[in-house]
Amino acid sequence: MPYIINPKGMNKCLGCLTCVTVCAAVNQESHSVAKSAIRIRTTGGMTGSIVAVVCRGCQAPACKEACPAGALLPRPGGGVTLDADLCYGCRKCVPACSVGAVNFDRETQKPIICCHCGICTTFCTHGCIMMTEVREESGHGG
Amino acid sequence: MLDHTRKEASCQAEGAGSVRELIGFLGDRYGGAFAAFLLDDETCLFLINGAATATLGGLDAPLRPGDEIDVLPFVDGG
């Protein structure tokens, strides 16, 4: 069964940004937090709760619906993959996702799409984010 | 440190005439890894009846019956 990322344990999150660092390093060969598909932010200042803004692996992704170029293709298990050759950087996918999980790469002028590789979960010291199996009915992680 | 000692915070020791011999006793009781930890220069220090061993002879500091020995982890921080 396919797996997707699930931020289940965010009350233990330290805000260390290791998940962000390794995502950018492994998937974009970059040190930049702006190149990560997972984003860690608070609900308002350092005193706010920390949330992980990351692709939920939707079965009927709104980002794919919004793309006029057909550059976002369905990923088995949920979410999408990007065909960079078809994408011309219109950015319509960014506001389409209500979670705000589509990051836009200013340098390449293309969206950064989470591929659910799980490297972020491997490096989370406290199990705040995990890979969970996709349940057929809900189309989301458990 | 409690990981090494199976959560025991104190114990009685017998037959140890010096700190070095005491480490041997504790190694027998809790394992060689604990003894190595205690011997490491940068992990912990010993107090004999509240006094640090540096002025009492270090690891060869003598122990007498009734002595209370504290093993304290290094303090670090900023």
Place this chain on the structure above:
Amino acid sequence: MVGEKFIRVLHIDLTAGDIRTEEREDLMPYLGGAGVAAKLLQENFHPGLAPTSPKQPIVFAIGAGTFIFPVLTKVVATFLSPLTGEYGESHAAGRLGMAMLMAGYDAIVITGRSRKPCYLAITDRDVNIREANSIWGLLSEETGRIIRDRENAGGRASGRRSIIRIGPAGENGVAFASVNVDTYRHFGRLGLGAAMGSKHLKGMSVFGERPLPIANPRQYFKVYREIYHKCVFSAGMRKYHDLGTPVNVKSLNKLGAIPTLNLKAGRFEHADDISGEAFAEKNLVRKMACAGCPVGCIHIGMYRHEFDKGQEYEAINVTYDYELIFALGSFLGIRSTDEILAIIQDVEEFGVDAMSVGVCLGWATEALERGIITREQTLTDLRFGHAAGYIKALGYLTRGTNEFYRDLGRGSRFVAEKYGGEDYAMQLGGNEMTGYHTGYAATVGQAVGARHSHLCNAGYSLDQGMKSFDEDKVVDDLFREECDRCMATSLVMCLFARRIYDDQTMLDALGAVGWDLTPEDLVTIGKRIYQTKLQIKRALGFDPRQVRIPKRFFETPTIHGVLDEGTTYRMIGKFADKADALLEEDLS
């Protein structure tokens, strides 16, 4: 800049409003962090002028590996200390290291004085000097909130930005005023807050979205992963996460090394009630990390208090650490976690260094006890154990309500020289003492250390590891550690990871991002950086042989008994000899 062969420096002149950048290949031998910050201070400072003169610089520098490898998180600030009158250096992380890297600046040099209050908004695309007239006078947290709302980059800045700010104490020139970094961290010591305040600089926001490509992705990630595992799975690091540095309270109390009641003693009767365990049980609500650190040593405690009649309650969340528990706890006889958190809260919002203010209040309490100052001067009852009095005093100190509090705000060395009680004004080299009254190494180390901190050369560690006392060996060890830490803080290592980053690890890490260095290079770089600091200190008139240590350091026992005055000064002299020799070395 990582992957580049130069150090990118951003220069901001607040007098003229000029902004320029330069790419400095010649600064590469200083690596980054403490090295680059010290060198840039040396290039821009004016030895003949006061620390708060507009011409004096403030420098912030990230390291060669800041945010690139785990626990290399920090930024080094250098400045002229309004407290000691000579070299000032302070380290902080929070999000600042990451933000400066993302904005594309290895170093920021700020000179001049803005005519009106301002704050800096720095991004990778733009640098702006914003008006801060409307926020001058506001407390630290409110200031942070306002700057955060304004510098939002259309929502893109959330989670990627750093905001540093001063409180009213810095604005009013309290010599040990601090700078808050992202709510829970600080440039605490030596008065950077006052240096910023003298420039009418209320704060700084940093954010960026630079692409930062990795030159050797496989090699880099291999080294990253190895270091990461060491950081996360070593028992030595775990204690910082579990109870945090407050775990030290009980140990130091047992050792008789926790400064208590203005260092009248080294043990506190109520240590258990203010221990790390007590805080965890009663108040701990959250743990956080600085950006780039998987350990997470920031401990946040909550206390609930009734602030007005009619069942008006609020919950205050405050960060606490060992140094604050000693300075605002045992040092002042405060015996409950709630009371300590209440004092910390005001220390935070007013923006003063917790350690210096605790020690100054300790002196004031004893001075009042002994009658060398009066109740008319202190305006409130200062009594050991009486938290309410200290909270009132914090307000008077911050506002400089009367001459006495303005004097107290110049530090314990100054105020004791003026009013008396020098024997029990617990400072070393002009900087108030730290929480480790462990022995010769700690006392000598803080007196001679470049930034008069226990972290300069970790004397407190030497004191604990000592199997027998050899004064020459102690001096040698202190000197070597100070040089080595100059190297470590050019990366910039959070010193909690001191043992994780041995020489080979540092070489592997630097090698993975393009530095070609040998073990000998590490030693040379450390010495070169320390030499630069010594040059600065000498130019500013610091002479270790002139340091006068308050008598009580030789009266209250350490873990090795009472310190001998002659031995202490002799050790300082030997250290000074080694420093003089280093000043003569050619390290180019």
